[in-house]
Amino acid sequence: AVAARATDLSKVYGEGETQVVALDRVTVDFRQAEFTAIMGPSGSGKSTLMHCVAGLDTFSSGSARIGDTELGSLKDKQLTQLRRDKIGFIFQAFNLLPTLTALENITLPMDIAGRKPDKQWLNTVIEMIGLSGRLSHRPAQLSGGQQQRVAVARALASQPEIIFGDEPTGNLDSRSGAEVLGFLRNSVRELGQTVVMVTHDPVAASYADRVIFLADGRIVNEMAHPTAERVL
Numbered sequence: 179a180v181a182a183r184a185t186d187l188s189k190v191y192g193e194g195e196t197q198v199v200a201l202d203r204v205t206v207d208f209r210q211a212e213f214t215a216i217m218g219p220s221g222s223g224k225s226t227l228m229h230c231v232a233g234l235d236t237f238s239s240g241s242a243r244i245g246d247t248e249l250g251s252l253k254d255k256q257l258t259q260l261r262r263d264k265i266g267f268i269f270q271a272f273n274l275l276p277t278l279t280a281l282e283n284i285t286l287p288m289d290i291a292g293r294k295p296d297k298q299w300l301n302t303v304i305e306m307i308g309l310s311g312r313l314s315h316r317p318a319q320l321s322g323g324q325q326q327r328v329a330v331a332r333a334l335a336s337q338p339e340i341i342f343g344d345e346p347t348g349n350l351d352s353r354s355g356a357e358v359l360g361f362l363r364n365s366v367r368e369l370g371q372t373v374v375m376v377t378h379d380p381v382a383a384s385y386a387d388r389v390i391f392l393a394d395g396r397i398v399n400e401m402a403h404p405t406a407e408r409v410l
């Protein structure tokens with residue numbers, strides 16, 4: 179099954195002489211329980227693609243859907259609701275609340291939404307996070323890699339249809355990055371989570387099941403079972 183899909187998706191910024199075609203008729207499926215990396219030079223449209231499919235940005239033509247929901251027909255309020263209910267986000271900056279413990283950070287989005295996390299799922303996520311004994315620590319007491327693992331667990335907590343990561347290892351050294359990527363990969367393998375990650379890093383991309391390459395707003399290549407050497 180398909181967790182998210184873009185069909186002939188285009189995004190144009192500006193008008194006339196200053197017009198920029200950020201996405202040029204991109205068609206791509208993100209299948210359930212698949213880990214996809216999006217690579218490409220700066221300005222190739224990676225963020226725009228992610229933002230359009232994640233309902234964070236409007237698009238100019240074509241369609242985008244999350245699960246069975248077409249985004250083009252939704253109003254802002256419905257898009258916000260859809261992001262809350264169906265999408266998990268991980269950013270380069272960990273974006274944890276400093277006054278809350280790791281565990282409180284993990285359940286915060288669900289608390290705000292007034293939803294109860296599935297206990298068994300949450301326990302499984304917490305077992306996978308590799309933070310035993312540190313769940314009551316605040317972010318400042320955790321390493322960067324530990325903080326980002328908390329952010330991954332936060333994204334996973336609501337059992338979203340899909341998780342989008344925007345350079346999730348961009349602020350981490352390679353060892354911490356590997357811990358975060360291993361956690362993401364396990365969430366795909368063991369929990370059936372769908373993950374899409376924008377990255378510049380060939381090593382990060384090698385954790386994915388496939389890589390799509392963008393250039394000038396188009397998909398120019400796709401690779402299954404990437405290795406860092408082949409992606410470079």
Ligand code: ADP
Binds near residue numbers: 220222
């Ligand atoms: P990437 O994530 O691969 O670096 P982006 O999706 O950020 O690429 O950008 C794709 C193209 O769209 C670039 O040419 C960029 O300058 C342009 N762009 C992105 N956001 C805006 C914006 N808000 N206004 C105008 N142009 C933009």
Ligand code: ADP
Binds near residue numbers: 267
């Ligand atoms: P609200 O109207 O509740 O403030 P937001 O649009 O701020 O809704 O956030 C909804 C979801 O989208 C949140 O999970 C948030 O983390 C994510 N989000 C908001 N802005 C961005 C962005 N620029 N890039 C990536 N994710 C974002």
